[in-house]
Amino acid sequence: MNLAFVQRWIRFLAIAVGMTFVAFPLYWMLLTALTPREQLFRPPFQLLRFDLSLENIIELLSATEFLVYLMNSMIVAAGAVVLNVIAATFAGYALSRYEFRLKHTVAQGTLLSYMFPPILLAIPLYILLSDLGLRNSYIGLILAHASISLPLNIWIMWQYFQIVPVSLEEAAWVSGASKLRGLLQVCLPSALPGMMSVAIFAFALSWNDFAFAFILQTDTSMYTLPVGLATFVERTAIHWGMIMSSSALISIPTFAMVFLLQRYLISGLGIAR
Amino acid sequence: MSIEAQNRWDKLRWVGATITPALLMLTLMAYLPIIYALTLGFYHRTAFNPDAVWTGLDNFIWIVNDPGLWHALNRSLVFTVGSVSAQLAFGLFFGLLLHQGMRGLNVMRTLVILPYLLPVVVVGLVFRWILNPEFGIVNQVLMDIGLIDLPINFFGGLDTAMLSVIVATVWQYGSFAALLIFARLQSINPKLYEAARTSGAGAWRCFMDVTLPNLRTTLLVIVLLRGIWMFNKFDLIWIITAGGPLEATETLPIYAYKLAFQDFDFGRAAAACTAMFLVLVIGSILYFRFFNPTREVEVGR
Numbered sequence: 313m314n315l316a317f318v319q320r321w322i323r324f325l326a327i328a329v330g331m332t333f334v335a336f337p338l339y340w341m342l343l344t345a346l347t348p349r350e351q352l353f354r355p356p357f358q359l360l361r362f363d364l365s366l367e368n369i370i371e372l373l374s375a376t377e378f379l380v381y382l383m384n385s386m387i388v389a390a391g392a393v394v395l396n397v398i399a400a401t402f403a404g405y406a407l408s409r410y411e412f413r414l415k416h417t418v419a420q421g422t423l424l425s426y427m428f429p430p431i432l433l434a435i436p437l438y439i440l441l442s443d444l445g446l447r448n449s450y451i452g453l454i455l456a457h458a459s460i461s462l463p464l465n466i467w468i469m470w471q472y473f474q475i476v477p478v479s480l481e482e483a484a485w486v487s488g489a490s491k492l493r494g495l496l497q498v499c500l501p502s503a504l505p506g507m508m509s510v511a512i513f514a515f516a517l518s519w520n521d522f523a524f525a526f527i528l529q530t531d532t533s534m535y536t537l538p539v540g541l542a543t544f545v546e547r548t549a550i551h552w553g554m555i556m557s558s559s560a561l562i563s564i565p566t567f568a569m570v571f572l573l574q575r576y577l578i579s580g581l582g583i584a585r
Numbered sequence: 586m587s588i589e590a591q592n593r594w595d596k597l598r599w600v601g602a603t604i605t606p607a608l609l610m611l612t613l614m615a616y617l618p619i620i621y622a623l624t625l626g627f628y629h630r631t632a633f634n635p636d637a638v639w640t641g642l643d644n645f646i647w648i649v650n651d652p653g654l655w656h657a658l659n660r661s662l663v664f665t666v667g668s669v670s671a672q673l674a675f676g677l678f679f680g681l682l683l684h685q686g687m688r689g690l691n692v693m694r695t696l697v698i699l700p701y702l703l704p705v706v707v708v709g710l711v712f713r714w715i716l717n718p719e720f721g722i723v724n725q726v727l728m729d730i731g732l733i734d735l736p737i738n739f740f741g742g743l744d745t746a747m748l749s750v751i752v753a754t755v756w757q758y759g760s761f762a763a764l765l766i767f768a769r770l771q772s773i774n775p776k777l778y779e780a781a782r783t784s785g786a787g788a789w790r791c792f793m794d795v796t797l798p799n800l801r802t803t804l805l806v807i808v809l810l811r812g813i814w815m816f817n818k819f820d821l822i823w824i825i826t827a828g829g830p831l832e833a834t835e836t837l838p839i840y841a842y843k844l845a846f847q848d849f850d851f852g853r854a855a856a857a858c859t860a861m862f863l864v865l866v867i868g869s870i871l872y873f874r875f876f877n878p879t880r881e882v883e884v885g886r
Contacts, residue, residue, distance in 0.1 A: 432858035
């Protein structure tokens with residue numbers, strides 16, 4: 313038995329332990345979601361099982377408010393994405409095309425906002441939206457989500473527009489296009505990947521957010537998925553099979569994002585802190 | 586109006602028009618609320634008493650005299666330091682493994698990134714399930730292999746709750762450290778290793794003399810950014826333990842949340858948040874003074 317052999321096995325063991333730590337919770341979530349109801353109340357559990365069923369998921373969709381929460385989550389996420397793409401694209405464009413003195417302050421402000429405790433933002437938003445009668449409304453939560461992800465997204469668009477050469481636009485202006493047309497027809501197509509990533513980050517933030525939805529939406533009919541699911545644990549009629557089913561369903565967009573955009577996200581995550 | 590002035594006016598209008606939507610949103614939903622929150626600490630303002638009354642430093646004096654604040658600060662420090670150092674260890678482990686480059690690398694990379702992007706509620710619920718004292722699989726396995734006789738109440742035990750919450754945060758956020766470290770390792774010039782090896786360095790010396798010094802700034806940035814983030818962490822802790830059992834995991838954000846939305850004393854809650862914010866600002870200034878990770882912050886972000 314030589315040293316290289318031992319080294320290889322130690323490395324293999326390290327990988328196995330590490331990967332188990334990372335993968336097992338996900339595996340157990342999916343397996344529990346697909347475990348038939350009567351098996352769930354009869355531990356011990358087998359680590360591997362093949363008698364899978366969809367009954368938890370069917371029960372979840374038919375006997376709980378899951379679909380209401382899903383609807384709310386989708387409306388809020390869609391609103392946050394639209395607002396972010398429009399506002400971040402225009403603002404990123406302005407920052408990249410025009411010199412102004414405050415530019416550096418904007419960049420530093422982003423770091424400062426990073427330090428700001430989210431809970432400290434949630435308190436005034438709660439009071440403000442209460443006074444405006446916008447608590448428990450879609451528009452209130454949409455605005456909250458959109459403005460939280462906006463600074464990062466402006467920064468992303470700013471970076472993208474720096475790559476798009478000004479000469480392209482100038483050519484359009486010379487041939488008589490207005491500034492708006494120059495932006496829409498010449499700049500935007502080149503900045504499309506940036507807008508895609510803005511949409512993804514805005515969606516991810518809104519879809520995943522627990523804290524703001526939890527504080528601002530106090531009416532159960534306005535709960536988004538994360539808030540609704542968190543209350544499942546306290547309700548006796550809902551068991552762990554259904555809780556894991558709902559966890560798996562709410563993770564589908566995440567799985568999709570990671571698998572479709574893996575290559576992009578690796579470089580993107582560096583930007584997205 | 587001269588043509589030049591006309592042009593400048595056009596340009597100003599165009600900049601104004603393009604930046605207005607973003608500025609309007611940020612002003613309404615970020616800047617104004619932040620200013621409001623920072624002044625709120627100086628008022629007596631509760632949910633039942635909408636007329637704010639100026640009380641000067643009363644709220645601050647109250648929270649400083651509340652032992653709960655100091656306990657929460659203490660727990661926040663334990664949580665932040667524990668979680669960040671465990672994330673660093675996780676990041677180094679996977680960063681180095683990914684860097685070795687082997688078959689199945691893509692699968693591994695995907696798996697490591699996944700938890701980072703999962704909704705925090707999923708992470709909280711999954712950990713509550715697998716660490717459940719009655720039906721949790723971890724307890725079952727530990728009992729089967731004879732490591733323990735009685736199930737451990739991971740999130741419900743006074744001694745284990747904080748540690749268990751930290752493990753959950755490492756599972757979700759460790760990938761951030763892993764990816765940054767991996768990216769940095771990829772950019773180390775291989776010639777440095779060759780030079781070290783030709784001068785007789787073994788694997789360990791290579792790591793200490795080449796890898797670690799090159800990682801220094803990356804590690805500093807991770808500690809700064811993750812430290813701020815963990816110090817402010819609210820959602821995951823709330824979902825898993827809600828600060829319990831018996832306040833064993835009640836960190837500062839949970840403490841502030843309870844002041845605001847259980848006692849409905851917005852003034853005191855704002856004072857507590859302002860104090861948190863000040864701790865972070867002062868902490869960051871000191872951190873920059875001593876370590877100066879600026880250059881890497883620009884590259885890393």
